[in-house]
Amino acid sequence: MIQTHNEQCDHFQKDELNALSAIYLSDYEQLKDVHPYSFQIIVAPFVPADQFYHDNVVYCKIFIAFPDDYPLKSQRFHFEIQGLSRNFTQDNLIRARKVCEQVIEQHEKEADCQPIVFAVVESLRDYVYDQSMYLQELYDQQNSKTDDNYIYIPPMPKFATNTPVTLESFTIWKKKFDQEIYEIKKREKNFTQLEEMMKKISGKQYFDRKQNKEDDNEVLEIINEDDDIVELEDEDYQGEEDDEEDQDRPLYEREQLE
Secondary structure, eight states, rough: OOOHHHHHHHHHHHHHHHHHHHHHHHEEEEEESSSSSSEEEEOOOOOOOTTSSSSGOOEEEEEEEOOOOTTTTTOOOOOEEOSSTTTTOOHHHHHHHHHHHHHHHHHHTTTTTOOHHHHHHHHHHHHHHHHHHOOOOOOOHHHOOOOOOOOOOOOOOOOOOOOOHHHHHHHHHHHHHHHHHHHHHHHHHHHHHHHHHHHHHHHHHHHHHHHHTOOOOHHHHHOHHHHHHHHHHHHHHHHHHHHHHHHHHHHHHHHHHO
């Protein structure tokens, strides 16, 4: 049996209504079950609950009624938009209608005779999402002013094991810390004393003091033991040079020296 044009349109409309009800679930509501069909869909942005302050979410409802020749002859249908959120202004209503009209006009130019309600609803959802983002950014800017009395307390670092701070544990730590500070200051003091002593005496005086064993115990502890080894090596080396010079002299000079 050959279907008439209206029967074909009715078949397409029923298929689209079944698809829309399966997609939008509780946001979809059928208003008229017989031809011409009408329904409404709640359009809200898909955002996490913790991403937006609830007063900044923009959402609305779109009413749609199919004409007899949709979608085979014409892809235009009657629709109305109603704001559901308090921040859905008259300007939002005008812009939302314009977004839907642009989608319908684009499909009319293509003349593909395909259902377009889903494309219209999702374009409207993109618009309310952009408006919600805009309001949320304004809200964040207004509430991001730093308080002059605010004191930032960094989080406590987490370690594998934590030692509870008690009077006993603090006393042990304090004793160890004071001992380390004392040793550091002592080394710095000894080094300063040695440095001042080296500035006041000449190298010959320092050598004579070492030969006469006039160095006190404190200086002996500071001076590295390797200094004696270096000096001995220098003296031995000097003696070897004297021997070589004697060997280079003529025989008669060496006999006179002997």
